[in-house]
Amino acid sequence: MPESADIVPLYHHFQTIYVLLDALDRHVFTKHELTPSQYNLLRHVENGEPAGLTITGLAAVLLCTRGNATRQVRRIEEQGLLTVRDDPDDQRLVRVFLAPLGRKRLKAARQAHTDALNCCFAALKLEDRHQLSALMQQTIALLEARLAAWAND
Secondary structure, rough: OOHHHHHHHHHHHHHHHHHHHHHHHHHHHHHOOOHHHHHHHHHHHHHHHOOOOHHHHHHHHHOOOOHHHHHHHHHHHHHOOOOOEOOOOOOEEEEEEOHHHHHHHHHHHOOOHHHHHHHOOOOOOOHHHHHHHHHHHHHHHHHHHHHHHHHOO
16 A cells, blocks of 8 residues: 555645635636536536436436535526436436526536636646546546445445
């Protein structure tokens, strides 16, 4: 196992990157009347189409409780960005879909976000971006495996 002296600075780099990316996201998404959490939720709802996502499915991809997912959906639905419909096969479930305004706002926010990311990372050579991406995928897999193991304890 690596020395903690090697691991702790690595963790702090990830934490700093998270804070900086969050600040970038807030800057971009505020111009589109979204929070980063709302943008993320809209993205996942779009990915769940055409069937829509259940609250349970949404909570799973957002890594939150069903109650938290329900509250977020209600807030975003009040803004006219989502529609919630009864599940045709199971009366206990509802399915969440993008409303036309939500689709329009998501598209504009996604383009602005992509433009901001391109601006930030254009200085990295393509080879470096590929290497960084591969290392990050490896890191994600390690973290997911550890969290899954803890969930089974």
